[in-house]
Amino acid sequence: MKLIFLITVFVLAAESQNTWMPIISPLLSTYPCKDDSDIMVWFEPGLQPKDNNRYYIYANKPFPKDCKIKMIFDSQVNATFVVRTESNDYSRLYLSEGDTISLHFFVPHQGLGFIVKGNEPGVTPYLRSFTVDDEEYCRTPVVVRLPTHLSYTAKTAHCATYRGSKLEKQSLGVVLGKHKLKGDDRESVEKEVLEIIIHKEYSYQPLRHDIALLKLSTEVVFNDFIRPACLFRGDDRQKLQSDEIYGTIIGWGFERNYSLSRTLKQASMPIVSEATCLKKNPFFYSHSLNEHYTFCAGSDNGTSACNGDSGGAFQVFVPDEIQIGDQTTSGCWHVKGIISNTVSRFDAPICDPTYYVVFTNVESYIDWIEQYLI
Known part of the structure; x- marks a missing residue:
């Protein structure tokens, strides 16, 4: 059977509007090729039957100038592409006849993301080949079907x-x-x-x-x-050395290579004002921040929480006594916040590390928490 590929190319004249996403969103991920972890698939469980054969592919690879990309699936698909270079130039796309889809990049490009959806209801198209300039990156396609993996993963959910x-x-x-x-x-x-x-x-x-x-x-x-760990309370501020509060977050969330960290990682970041976050992205933060129940933190330098980190603590070291100068003192870690959500990239359903993170403000829920402590 010959495959039919319908491509919709979105060309945006201005900077695309970022959207919000829970860092530990219902999107699940897997690798469609055993021999290449740079190619990933994201999919959402529990969709309506008419949409349960839709998913997202992202290839985190550098595509050189004048390169040619070919992809082969095992059934008919619709593919929706957003292609943009770092200099905001757009690559022209050619669609070849037959059973392959061909892309021709006339300028260098980092990364390629697109949405795949089967043309037939209930039939999910699976990637069988991904070549760049005739070099095959998917020599061993994963034969496990997404609905099976999806069902298994949903049973081992990582949020409440x-x-x-x-x-x-x-x-x-x-x-x-x-x-x-x-x-x-x-x-x-x-x-x-x-x-x-x-x-x-x-x-x-x-x-x-x-x-x-x-x-x-x-x-x-x-x-x-x-x-x-203790819970952060209002009185704890008096023991800190300055009004600026720094916290440490930990987790196994996505790293720069868009895969989960194999070992527990940590990062330090300051709490920033609501005005600072609103200036960065008014649309997102105006809907996500609440002066009592959430707060914003981050360094705006690429250090951030990402997918897989949600639910982790924003921990502040509080000394036993009021700090004066650089003296070393005993103390303990207090949970000030819980990693909640952040801004996603415009071209992939993953976090954009250049934006601030929104945290649930644990300090505002002390009374609610204590009513369940026995």
């Missing part, structure tokens, strides 16, 4: 709700003292979830009161690798 509905407690697990994302850590301990507590005013769209509590089935035993 899906589209606003609370997950079953059996679908969540808690691992304490873990450092490596994959593989066993000798010091890590797994815990079952006894109860999921969602804030009664939580909403998914728009994202409001993005906070949940997990009650574990057994008691946690602290050691050198598993330690508690």
Whole structure:
């Protein structure tokens, strides 16, 4: 069967408007080619039947001047492209006849993203070949079907709700003292979830009161690798050296190569004013920030939280006594915020690290949290 490719090319005369996205969004990811981790697929579980054969492909590769790209799928598809270079020039595209789609880049280009959707309802097209100047990057296509992977991944969800509905407690697990994302850590301990507590005013769209509590089935035993953190309260500000509050975030979220980190990473960033965030992107932050329940933080230098980091703590080191000068003092870490959402790139459903991150303000939920502590 010959494949039919219908291409819609969006050419934007001005800077594209960024959109908001939860950092730990319902988008799931996988690799369509076993031999190349630069090619990724994102897809959304739970779509209506007419849309469940739609997904997003992103190839994080440098495409040189005058290069020719060919892609082959195993069924008919619609493909929607957005192609733009760093200098805002646009590449011309040629569509070849037959069973392949051909792109000809006349200027250098970094990365290629596009949406794929099957022409036949219920039939999902799968990538079988991806070549650049006749060099094959998908020599071993993954044969596992997306609906199967999608079903499996949905059962191992990494947040407390899906589209606003609370997950079953059996679908969540808690691992304490873990450092490596994959593989066993000798010091890590797994815990079952006894109860999921969602804030009664939580909403998914728009994202409001993005906070949940997990009650574990057994008691946690602290050691050198598993330690508690305090909750940040208003009085803690008096012990800090300045009015500017710096926090540390940790996680296994996406790195610059658009894949999850294999080991736990950390970054330091300051809380910035609401006005600073609004100036950066008025549309997004005006809808995401609330003076009591959220705050904005980041360095505007590429250091940020990203997909896979959501739910992580914004931790502030609070000394036991008021700091004076550069003296070293004892103290402990206090959870000031929870990583919630950020601005996504215009050309891919992943975070844009040049923007600030919105955090749930834990300080505003102290009373709500304490009513569930026994």
